[in-house]
Amino acid sequence: xxxxxxxxxxxxxxxxxxxxxxxxxxxxxxxxxxxxxxxxxxxxxxxxxxxxxxxxxxxxxxxxxxxxxxxxxxxxxxxxxxxxxxxxxxxxxxxxxxxxxxxxxxxxxxxxxxxxxxxxxxxxxxxxxxxxxxxxxxxxxxxxxxxxxxxxxxxxxxxxxxxxxxxxxxxxxxxxxxxxxxxxxxxxxxxxxxxxxxxxxxxxxxxxxxxxxxxxxxxxxxxxxxxxxxxxxxxxxxxxxxxxxxxxxxxxxxxxxxxxxxxxxxxxxxxxxxxxxxxxxxxxxxxxxxxxxxxxxxxxxxxxxxxxxxx
Amino acid sequence: xxxxxxxxxxxxxxxxxxxxxxxxxxxxxxxxxxxxxxxxxxxxxxxxxxxxxxxxxxxxxxxxxxxxxxxxxxxxxxxxxxxxxxxxxxxxxxxxxxxxxxxxxxxxxxxxxxxxxxxxxxxxxxxxxxxxxxxxxxxxxxxxxxxxxxxxxxxxxxxxxxxxxxxxxxxxxxxxxxxxxxxxxxxxxxxxxxxxxxxxxxxxxxxxxxxxxxxxxxxxxxxxxxxxxxxxxxxxxxxxxxxxxxxxxxxxxxxxxxxxxxxxxxxxxxxxxxxxxxxxxxxxxxxxxxxxxxxxxxxxxxxxxxxxxxx
Numbered sequence: 001x002x003x004x005x006x007x008x009x010x011x012x013x014x015x016x017x018x019x020x021x022x023x024x025x026x027x028x029x030x031x032x033x034x035x036x037x038x039x040x041x042x043x044x045x046x047x048x049x050x051x052x053x054x055x056x057x058x059x060x061x062x063x064x065x066x067x068x069x070x071x072x073x074x075x076x077x078x079x080x081x082x083x084x085x086x087x088x089x090x091x092x093x094x095x096x097x098x099x100x101x102x103x104x105x106x107x108x109x110x111x112x113x114x115x116x117x118x119x120x121x122x123x124x125x126x127x128x129x130x131x132x133x134x135x136x137x138x139x140x141x142x143x144x145x146x147x148x149x150x151x152x153x154x155x156x157x158x159x160x161x162x163x164x165x166x167x168x169x170x171x172x173x174x175x176x177x178x179x180x181x182x183x184x185x186x187x188x189x190x191x192x193x194x195x196x197x198x199x200x201x202x203x204x205x206x207x208x209x210x211x212x213x214x215x216x217x218x219x220x221x222x223x224x225x226x227x228x229x230x231x232x233x234x235x236x237x238x239x240x241x242x243x244x245x246x247x248x249x250x251x252x253x254x255x256x257x258x259x260x261x262x263x264x265x266x267x268x269x270x271x272x273x274x275x276x277x278x279x280x281x282x283x284x285x286x287x288x289x290x291x292x293x294x295x296x297x298x299x300x301x302x303x304x305x306x307x308x309x310x311x
Numbered sequence: 312x313x314x315x316x317x318x319x320x321x322x323x324x325x326x327x328x329x330x331x332x333x334x335x336x337x338x339x340x341x342x343x344x345x346x347x348x349x350x351x352x353x354x355x356x357x358x359x360x361x362x363x364x365x366x367x368x369x370x371x372x373x374x375x376x377x378x379x380x381x382x383x384x385x386x387x388x389x390x391x392x393x394x395x396x397x398x399x400x401x402x403x404x405x406x407x408x409x410x411x412x413x414x415x416x417x418x419x420x421x422x423x424x425x426x427x428x429x430x431x432x433x434x435x436x437x438x439x440x441x442x443x444x445x446x447x448x449x450x451x452x453x454x455x456x457x458x459x460x461x462x463x464x465x466x467x468x469x470x471x472x473x474x475x476x477x478x479x480x481x482x483x484x485x486x487x488x489x490x491x492x493x494x495x496x497x498x499x500x501x502x503x504x505x506x507x508x509x510x511x512x513x514x515x516x517x518x519x520x521x522x523x524x525x526x527x528x529x530x531x532x533x534x535x536x537x538x539x540x541x542x543x544x545x546x547x548x549x550x551x552x553x554x555x556x557x558x559x560x561x562x563x564x565x566x567x568x569x570x571x572x573x574x575x576x577x578x579x580x581x582x583x584x585x586x587x588x589x590x591x592x593x594x595x596x597x598x599x600x601x602x603x604x605x606x607x608x609x610x611x612x613x614x615x616x617x618x619x620x621x622x
Contacts, residue, residue: 003397059432074535130466131465147458147463148563151566152381154563154564155441155597155599155600156454156596158565158594160564161564162562164563165557165558166554169550169588177594179592179594243480246477247376247476247562248562250472250476251558251563252465252562253468253470255466281490281492282477282490283490285392285467285469285472286466286467
């Protein structure tokens with residue numbers, strides 16, 4: 001059996017895994033992400049940790065390479081332009097740099113959302129499908145397109161960065177990206193909180209959401225309890241998410257959408273609200289796309305990273 | 312020198328070409344599209360014509376294959392699901408059927424808009440770029456995505472069928488596709504006529520468009536003459552087209568958009584109206600995409616079809 005190293009770099013910790021070519025994580029561990037000094041220690045720390053693990057496990061001859069997912073746009077050549085969360089300001093080739101630190105090991109780099117998409121495609125909810133779009137519903141909306149089994153990185157590594165497609169050019173409130181009317185202003189966890197607050201302020205109708213901190217989780221719990229105001233928020237969320245997915249379907253015509261991230265933890269209860277609006281707005285030739293919930297959680301990143309060097 | 316046959320099938324005629332591997336059309340000819348009897352003669356007519364031309368030119372040993380563009384969704388395997396304009400109602404593998412009629416010749420089939428995109432990528436306005444999206448602004452809006460030099464067909468052959476992405480879920484007027492609020496309801500030649508009529512009806516302001524048949528051409532002629540009402544229509548057209556392209560950029564992050572079809576014949580005058588809105592709504596990482604006018608006209612289809620069998 002051969003093995004690949006999967007590396008998933010976040011702003012506070014780096015998740016690492018030794019993954020066999022059959023898709024099992026044989027060992028998983030974490031190291032802190034040292035973002036001080038412009039993040040200059042991050043890649044050397046990772047290389048040290050990988051070398052130690054390989055020595056410890058005596059697997060040097062069986063390692064096919066290392067894949068690394070990073071919080072920033074990474075193009076097909078392995079060039080990252082900027083990674084704010086890592087305090088990286090320069091544009092450089094991550095693959096070459098990490099490979100150098102690992103004695104010439106084969107290294108592939110990708111954007112973290114794209115890499116997680118590849119993980120779900122390989123071993124998770126996308127396993128039984130062809131072309132796939134992963135949509136990560138967290139604080140914002142991330143995404144990744146898998147086409148013919150590979151990450152669709154796009155020209156500047158921003159392929160599948162669907163959180164900032166504009167659904168409403170006339171929106172007055174700005175998105176963090178500087179534009180206004182972005183998809184993630186409506187259909188992310190943050191969007192759910194905003195839509196909930198709007199509904200709460202629009203009436204004095206009773207709702208269990210009045211006595212609790214407004215979060216995406218609280219909203220879906222209330223929907224599950226039949227709370228009418230919560231259901232109205234769910235309808236509005238479904239309107240935006242279903243519409244947004246319908247647009248993506250019209251561009252890349254996937255076989256499946258896999259929904260991940262915090263909002264997806266509510267489970268299947270979110271799907272009918274999305275599906276109804278998706279069906280209403282999607283071009284008939286693209287309408288058969290399935291919409292399912294991600295299954296891998298945090299390990300999607302490690303698995304997808306490893307998969308990049310497993311052919 | 313080797314040659315490929317490029318075949319571009321339309322509802323009234325089939326354009327054929329002998330194309331060398333350097334991208335030159337050595338011979339071009341046409342035959343009628345016989346749509347009677349469920350279009351059963353179309354492929355046999357094409358095969359007869361191709362065989363005759365190969366015999367006549369004595370090139371049998373130098374032909375690498377034939378590519379065919381068709382007005383309907385064609386998937387990566389060469390399966391077409393339906394082609395209303397050809398009166399084809401069945402789902403079948405065009406590549407296998409035409410190859411059989413051509414004595415086992417290598418055949419690749421694609422959707423006509425995707426094939427034209429490949430032609431522009433190979434020999435036209437997309438020549439100097441990487442990933443490309445072609446947008447055909449005619450009666451409707453067609454499109455094609457070129458990724459890593461190949462057609463992105465999508466799961467059911469509807470990849471890049473961007474004319475039916477929904478820009479306005481609340482639109483009351485139906486699109487031909489059965490949905491409402493489709494991109495092509497606003498930013499096609501038909502959309503321009505509609506926006507112009509709306510402006511003409513909204514006031515009694517003088518305009519040269521009052522004394523003429525309202526067409527996309529008349530609109531851009533009037534814009535060129537400084538007609539104020541026409542310029543307002545151009546602004547609205549640019550709003551929708553720029554917004555629509557910004558969404559597509561956010562999904563597939565191309566290096567260039569190539570605009571073809573009847574509306575593009577007005578030339579560079581249309582670009583500033585589009586660019587301004589594109590820049591306002593596109594995520595910063597995707598904003599560097601170029602927007603240019605197609606250069607090949609009708610030969611894009613023949614060239615792109617041939618390119619499918621030239622590696």
